[in-house]
Amino acid sequence: MNNTIRTRIAPSPTGSPHVGTIYLSLFNYVFAKTQQGKFILRIEDTDRERSTKKSEDEIVSSLKWSGISWDEGPDIGGPYGPYRQSERTEIYKKYCNILLEKKAAYYCFCTPERIDSIRKEQMKNKAPVVKYDGHCQHLSEEEIQEKLSNNTPYVVRMTVPKTGTCCIRDLLRGNIEINYDQVDEQILMKSDGFPTYHLASVVDDHLMNISHIIRGEEWIPSTPKHILLYDYFGWTPPVFCHFPLLRNADKSKLSKRKNPTSVSFYRRLGILPEVLLNYLGLMGWAMPGGDEMFTLQEMMENFDINRMSLSGPIFDIDKLTWLNAKYIREKLTKEDILKHLKAWQFNDDYLLSVIDLLQGRLNLLSDFIPITSPMFSGMPEYDKKLLLQENLSEEDLKTILHTTLWAMEQLTHWNKDHLYKLFNQLADHHSMKLKIFSRIFYIVLTGKEISLPLFDSMEVLGSDMCRQRIIYGINQLGGPLGKKKLQKLESKLQSLKLF
RNA sequence: GGUCCCAUCGUCUAGCGGUUUAGGACGUCGGCCUCUCACGCCGAUAACACGGGUUCGAAUCCCGUUGGGAUCACCA
Numbered sequence: 001m002n003n004t005i006r007t008r009i010a011p012s013p014t015g016s017p018h019v020g021t022i023y024l025s026l027f028n029y030v031f032a033k034t035q036q037g038k039f040i041l042r043i044e045d046t047d048r049e050r051s052t053k054k055s056e057d058e059i060v061s062s063l064k065w066s067g068i069s070w071d072e073g074p075d076i077g078g079p080y081g082p083y084r085q086s087e088r089t090e091i092y093k094k095y096c097n098i099l100l101e102k103k104a105a106y107y108c109f110c111t112p113e114r115i116d117s118i119r120k121e122q123m124k125n126k127a128p129v130v131k132y133d134g135h136c137q138h139l140s141e142e143e144i145q146e147k148l149s150n151n152t153p154y155v156v157r158m159t160v161p162k163t164g165t166c167c168i169r170d171l172l173r174g175n176i177e178i179n180y181d182q183v184d185e186q187i188l189m190k191s192d193g194f195p196t197y198h199l200a201s202v203v204d205d206h207l208m209n210i211s212h213i214i215r216g217e218e219w220i221p222s223t224p225k226h227i228l229l230y231d232y233f234g235w236t237p238p239v240f241c242h243f244p245l246l247r248n249a250d251k252s253k254l255s256k257r258k259n260p261t262s263v264s265f266y267r268r269l270g271i272l273p274e275v276l277l278n279y280l281g282l283m284g285w286a287m288p289g290g291d292e293m294f295t296l297q298e299m300m301e302n303f304d305i306n307r308m309s310l311s312g313p314i315f316d317i318d319k320l321t322w323l324n325a326k327y328i329r330e331k332l333t334k335e336d337i338l339k340h341l342k343a344w345q346f347n348d349d350y351l352l353s354v355i356d357l358l359q360g361r362l363n364l365l366s367d368f369i370p371i372t373s374p375m376f377s378g379m380p381e382y383d384k385k386l387l388l389q390e391n392l393s394e395e396d397l398k399t400i401l402h403t404t405l406w407a408m409e410q411l412t413h414w415n416k417d418h419l420y421k422l423f424n425q426l427a428d429h430h431s432m433k434l435k436i437f438s439r440i441f442y443i444v445l446t447g448k449e450i451s452l453p454l455f456d457s458m459e460v461l462g463s464d465m466c467r468q469r470i471i472y473g474i475n476q477l478g479g480p481l482g483k484k485k486l487q488k489l490e491s492k493l494q495s496l497k498l499f
Numbered sequence: 500g501g502u503c504c505c506a507u508c509g510u511c512u513a514g515c516g517g518u519u520u521a522g523g524a525c526g527u528c529g530g531c532c533u534c535u536c537a538c539g540c541c542g543a544u545a546a547c548a549c550g551g552g553u554u555c556g557a558a559u560c561c562c563g564u565u566g567g568g569a570u571c572a573c574c575a
Contacts, residue, residue: 010575011575012574012575014574014575044575046574046575047573047574047575049574050574050575108573112573115572115573119572123500126500126501127500127501128500128501128502129501129502129571130501130571131571153573155573173504173505176503176504177503178502178503179502181502182501182502182503182571183571184571184572186572187572187573189573190573191573192573194573196572196573196574196575197574197575198575200575201575216569217503217504217505217568217569217570218569218570218575219569219570219575220503220504220569220570221502221503221504221569221570221571222570222571242504244504244505244568245568245569247568249509249510251567251568252567252568252569253568253569279511282511282512282524283511284511284512285512286511286512286513288513290512290513290522290523290524292511292512292523292524292525309512310504310505310506311504311505311506311567311568312504312505312567312568312569313510313511313512314510314511316510316511316525316526318510318525318526319510319511319524319525319526320525321525322524322525322526323525325537325538329538
């Protein structure tokens with residue numbers, strides 16, 4: 001056994017790369033690198049319903065953009081590969097069988113419907129802990145074989161002791177004790193043959209020789225399952241270290257609904273990569289001397305994980321913006337800024353996609369900037385009176401904006417055709433003509449009543465920027481609707497069959 | 500609701516038993532500078548959640564209360 005420090009970031013490729021991923025990458029990276037260790041990227045794509053290659057590519061590109069590099073990963077390989085869990089299914093099967101043999105796990109043939117009903121029943125009876133009832137745990141060997149040979153769908157669940165406590169030794173938090181009666185007999189292997197997070201990450205972390213798991217505190221409650229698995233396998237668990245969660249302004253965990261969370265949004269806004277890293281380095285951590293502006297290098301020279309504070313920091317875009325401005329003013333040369341601008345949106349690819357939208361309506365080259373300004377700006381400026389024409393109340397407008405925002409979340413492919421279709425359905429739903437309906441979005445998304453073609457623009461702008469401008473629009477109208485109204489809206493939307 | 504985590508200005512934080520009338524930064528509000536705006540500079544605002552201990556002494560240690568958060572999926 002060697003004692004090299006090895007840390008990892010293990011994102012799941014389901015959607016836009018999250019700033020929290022960069023946050024934890026930063027600390028995993030710095031922690032490992034300041035101790036001559038290695039930092040590994042592993043893609044956790046065992047959820048084959050939601051995982052996409054596109055999202056994986058975006059994660060890799062966002063991480064690269066941020067300035068964090070990794071020693072081993074799906075794109076560069078390494079001695080412990082493959083680094084994509086979907087390519088390791090045979091490994092998980094093998095280890096799952098070991099568990100099965102040891103009776104540390106068992107086959108479960110319960111249908112999702114049954115699971116659902118026992119869960120509901122338990123909740124109705126206000127059971128202190130809602131969990132699997134162990135129905136399949138005591139099936140006889142014959143029963144199991146019979147069901148297996150009948151091809152009855154099954155999952156594999158882990159066995160959890162009925163009593164006793166698990167002690168998590170957390171690098172920052174000391175000992176955390178959790179009783180086993182709180183721990184569910186988690187599914188390890190899904191009926192589609194893919195492992196769940198718990199099995200896959202434990203097996204991989206061990207096989208990849210991960211020495212320290214630095215992850216969000218949301219994982220604390222399921223850590224006993226992981227420790228139990230290490231125990232069943234006879235492996236020494238790595239050191240656990242649970243970081244605080246980045247928060248929304250209302251202190252809840254940073255979420256898409258309440259904040260821009262995607263790295264691509266900040267990139268698109270014009271936050272410099274080194275500023276994002278610097279700012280994230282200020283979340284829960286501070287330089288010994290109190291300096292607020294520092295490079296990754298400087299952070300590493302002064303890093304001490306024990307300086308980490310554990311209360312969840314609110315992600316404050318104002319301060320991030322201030323830091324960005326300070327960098328531009330104090331750290332960059334004119335040439336640096338030019339370089340950044342080019343890499344940002346003044347590159348051939350982006351310019352071409354914009355030109356594609358306005359070739360027909362460009363009379364003079366000098367019209368370019370005024371016409372395309374929304375394609376380069378952050379939040380558009382407009383008079384909210386523009387929105388209030390058409391005899392719609394503020395509440396009507398907010399309803400429309402909220403509904404659209406949520407409908408957009410359901411969209412699997414962000415392109416003009418799908419958007420066109422969606423907007424038609426939405427206009428219909430609100431009993432409005434598309435022309436009237438879309439006018440609202442011309443204003444909210446571009447700040448103007450007359451602009452480039454809407455759906456084409458939205459495609460070029462990207463979902464993150466569009467979402468954010470709509471949220472901004474809602475705030476221009478005095479903020480979101482009340483909780484109850486929102487709930488009503490959401491259930492109404494779910495009953496609506498969009499697409 | 501059960502379990503667990505956390506607790507210094509509105510926000511990010513310094514502080515790790517006495518050097519503290521609790522320091523810095525963002526924000527906000529004044530002022531100066533100035534061809535506008537910004538930058539910069541100066542100033543103001545504002546915090547140790549509460550209650551018990553421990554101690555000669557507590558923001559700092561312990562316990563309780565309160566508050567906030569996370570979690571309770573064939574998602575990670």
